[in-house]
Amino acid sequence: SQQGEEDPQALSIQEGENATMNCSYKTSINNLQWYRQNSGRGLVHLILIRSNEREKHSGRLRVTLDTSKKSSSLLITASRAADTASYFCATYSNDYKLSFGAGTTVTVRA
Amino acid sequence: DGGITQSPKYLFRKEGQNVTLSCEQNLNHDAMYWYRQDPGQGLRLIYYSQIVNDFQKGDIAEGYSVSREKKESFPLTVTSAQKNPTAFYLCASKNREEQYFGPGTRLTVT
Numbered sequence: 001s002q003q004g005e006e007d008p009q010a011l012s013i014q015e016g017e018n019a020t021m022n023c024s025y026k027t028s029i030n031n032l033q034w035y036r037q038n039s040g041r042g043l044v045h046l047i048l049i050r051s052n053e054r055e056k057h058s059g060r061l062r063v064t065l066d067t068s069k070k071s072s073s074l075l076i077t078a079s080r081a082a083d084t085a086s087y088f089c090a091t092y093s094n095d096y097k098l099s100f101g102a103g104t105t106v107t108v109r110a
Numbered sequence: 111d112g113g114i115t116q117s118p119k120y121l122f123r124k125e126g127q128n129v130t131l132s133c134e135q136n137l138n139h140d141a142m143y144w145y146r147q148d149p150g151q152g153l154r155l156i157y158y159s160q161i162v163n164d165f166q167k168g169d170i171a172e173g174y175s176v177s178r179e180k181k182e183s184f185p186l187t188v189t190s191a192q193k194n195p196t197a198f199y200l201c202a203s204k205n206r207e208e209q210y211f212g213p214g215t216r217l218t219v220t
Contacts, residue, residue, distance in 0.1 A: 042211030
């Protein structure tokens with residue numbers, strides 16, 4: 001069962017622009033994670049934000065979390081062609097079971 | 111793709127045949143996972159194992175089987191009972207809250 005839902009499903013931006021995608025989830029969480037998947041490859045962990053955090057940065061990535069709205073956003077600043085990928089939010093429904101959304105596909109145009 | 115290997119990258123089988131997908135990790139992680147990904151969709155959990163000689167069904171375990179005889183290895187067998195086996199299969203291991211993914215195996219059954 002999917003816990004998170006990303007929005008939009010797809011995003012096309014020019015190189016150098018910012019990309020923002022959102023994730024909504026259904027139940028209470030201890031943390032929320034974002035992963036990236038390049039076409040035909042495995043997922044790579046990007047960033048984890050805990051339920052008591054509101055914002056977190058990692059390089060060109062900024063993640064926010066609003067537990068009252070059960071939502072998170074991922075911002076990629078100054079996008080590059082290498083950022084072209086699918087991005088997934090994920091949350092644990094128990095200590096071991098991680099549930100993923102359907103993802104946002106980002107295309108960065110040169 | 112970290113210290114997780116999956117082989118082969120592409121696998122072709124005839125309908126009615128069982129097939130086993132390999133997953134090996136050298137990260138010394140206790141927990142391991144198998145996910146299925148269909149085009150344009152997120153990941154769905156097939157099976158997971160928290161420790162050697164123990165595993166639990168995920169959301170879509172029907173038609174699949176696993177074993178966990180060694181910490182490093184978590185093979186997945188796709189049986190002839192799986193109605194729609196053609197998909198991209200991803201193996202992962204877990205350290206704390208993060209999951210580390212292998213490169214995936216694309217299975218095509220005709």
